[in-house]
Amino acid sequence: MIKPVHLAASALLLSAPALAQLADPHAGHTMPGAATTPAPPMDHAAMPGMDHSKMDMPAPAASSDSAMPAMDHSKMNHGGMAMTPALKGMTRSNVGPAEAALQSFSDALEVGNSDLAIARLAPGLKVVEDGVEESRAEYIGGHLAADMAYQKSVKTVLLERSVINESPVQARIVSKLRMVSNRSDKMIDSLVEETAVLTKLPDGWKIVLLKWDSAK
Known part of the structure; x- marks a missing residue:
């Protein structure tokens, strides 16, 4: 749309001799040996309505980093996906039989294997959770199922x-x-602090005390 306006405005400013020259069919052709003079630049200010200095053009947006606050991913809802933080825990190697028995109990809770979990509990087991004590029978008949359901809903990382x-x-x-x-x-x-006491019985290492407390 701009180009036709430029041509029309230029035509109004041309003199009669110039118009006659435009009618020459040889106009625009370069003749051998003829000197060529570049056309002067178009003076937009002289054209009606084409003074760019008076046009109201919006200023470009600032490119400073302060113009756009940093994106806070912690407050974004990524399609309902839980944003689990990166977990770094310790890796145990060369564990002894008592620690292996405790880990077997923890793994049984995570996969929901109640038979394997119960097999790691000594007959005289005491379970203490946030100050509330239960016997082996009370724990098996009550909180064991809840602990298995909870362990399935979390990822447990050993820190210390x-x-x-x-x-x-x-x-x-x-x-x-x-x-x-x-x-x-x-x-x-x-964060949870777990204290376990295990004893060696004829059929292997068994847990005689399980104590869980909230940690800081």
């Missing part, structure tokens, strides 16, 4: 662990665990 061999047949294992939700409809991120 101390193994104290109190005797050849007894060990105390103190662990600091981080539990983070692995489901989009639940937000869980908690």
Whole structure:
């Protein structure tokens, strides 16, 4: 749309001799040996309505980084997906039989294998959770099912662990665990201190004490 306006405005400013020259069929052709003079630039200010200095053009947007605040991904709803933070835990190697028995119990809770979990519990087991104590029978008949359901909904990461061999047949294992939700409809991120005492019985190492407390 701009080009026709330029031509029309230019035509109004041309003199009669110039118009006659435009009618020459040879106009625009370069003749051998003839000097060529570049056409002067078009003076837009002299054209009606074409003074660019008086046009109201919007200023370009500022390119400074401060013009756009940083994107806070923690407040975004990514299609209902839970934004699980990167979890870094410790890796245990060369674990002893007592620690292996405790880990077997924890794995049984995560996969929901109640028979395997119960097989790791000593007859005289005591379970203490946030100050509430239960016997082996009370735990199996009550909180065991809830613990399995909870373990399925979280990812458990071992942060710290101390193994104290109190005797050849007894060990105390103190662990600091981080539990983070692995489901989009639940937000869980908690620290738990777990204390387990295991004793060696004729059929293997069994848990005689399980104590869970909220950690900071």
